[in-house]
Amino acid sequence: RGFDRRSKGQLLPAQRREGIQARRIQHVIRVKQRAFSCAKLLFVDSLSRGTVGQALRLRMCLWIAALGLVPRLALALTFDGEASFTSDYIFRGISQTDGHGAGQLDLHLTTSDGTFVGVFGSSLGKVMYYHWDGEVEAYVGHRFDLSSSWSTTVTGVNYSYVGGNIPWSNTYQELQVSLSYLDRFTFSVAGSPDSVRYDQGYRLGRYPAYAVDATTQLPLVGRLLFTAGVGYYAVGDGSDTLGYGYGNAGLAFEYKSLRLDAGYYVVDKHAQDQYPYGQARNRVAGTISWHF
DSSP: OOSSSOOOSSOOOHHHHHHHHHHHHHHHHHHHHHHHHHHHHHHHHHHHHTTTTHHHHHHHHHHHHHHHHHHHHHHHEEEEEEEEEESSOEETTEESSTTOOEEEEEEEEEETTSEEEEEEEEEOOOBTTBOOSEEEEEEEEEEEEOSSSEEEEEEEEEEEEESSSOOSOOOEEEEEEEEEETTTEEEEEEEEEEEEEEETTEEEEEEEEEEEEEEEEEEOSTTEEEEEEEEEEEEEOSSSEEEEEEEEEEEEEEETTEEEEEEEEEEOGGGGGGOTTSBOSOEEEEEEEEEO
16 A cells, blocks of 8 residues: 555455465466367377367367466456545645545556556545646556565556646656565655646646655554555755655554555645645545455
C-alpha cells in the first residue's frame, strides 16, 4: 500500500496469490499429461499401423494442446479491483475534497510475471471556488521480485482531472520507482517533467517535480496493522523550488476482502501555496475498502 492510499495493482493478498499460483501449477501439469498422452498415442500408432491415421491423430493432438493453452493464458492474466469510500481524499498530505468524502474505484490486470495495467478514479469536491468533478489515473508498470524478501516496482502514471470550473488542464505524467522489503517497508521516488506549479493561488506554469516517501505496514495483533509514512514533495526548476513535508500514522484492520483504515495526517503549512484548490492542514481520515 502506498503512502496516502493503496499502491496500484502490483500486489494481491497472500492467500489469493497462493491460490492463483496453485491453479497455475495444476494446469501446467494437466497440459503436460495431455501432451505425453498424445506422444504415446502417436508412437504406438506408428508401430502398429505405420503412417495410416497419423495425420488425423496429429491434428487431434494439436487441437488438444491448443485448447489446453486457452485456460493457461487466462490464468496468466489476473483481474482485480478495489472499491473504496474515504472520509477525506488525501494525496501527499493535501485534501483533494476539503474534508468531504469521496468514492473511489481501482481496476487492473496483472500478468503472472508481474506486469500490470489499470485505472484509478476518484470523485473530487469543491474547495473554495475551484473544483474538479473527478480524478482519473491510468497506469502501467512491472514488479520485479529480486529475492524472496525484496522487490522493486516501476510504474508510469498519467494524472487527469475532469469536469469542474477550472478552465485549464492540470494533467501531468509521473514515473515512480519503489523498493520493498517483505511488502512491509517501502521506499519510493517519483518524478514528473511537467507538473503544474502554483504560488499563492497563481498558476506559474509547468515545472519538474519529485516526491520521496517511506512507508511501513506492520502486523500487531490478529488482523490489526500499524501503518505510517513520511514524505517530501518539491516542484520547481532548481533555482526557485517550492517543497514541503508530510506524514501519517494510523491503524488498519483486514477481514477477508474488506479493509478499514484510520489515520492522522500531518503536512507542512507551506504546502498551501502550491495547492490553491486543496486544503493543507493536519486532519484525521478513515477509509473502507473492498477488494475483489
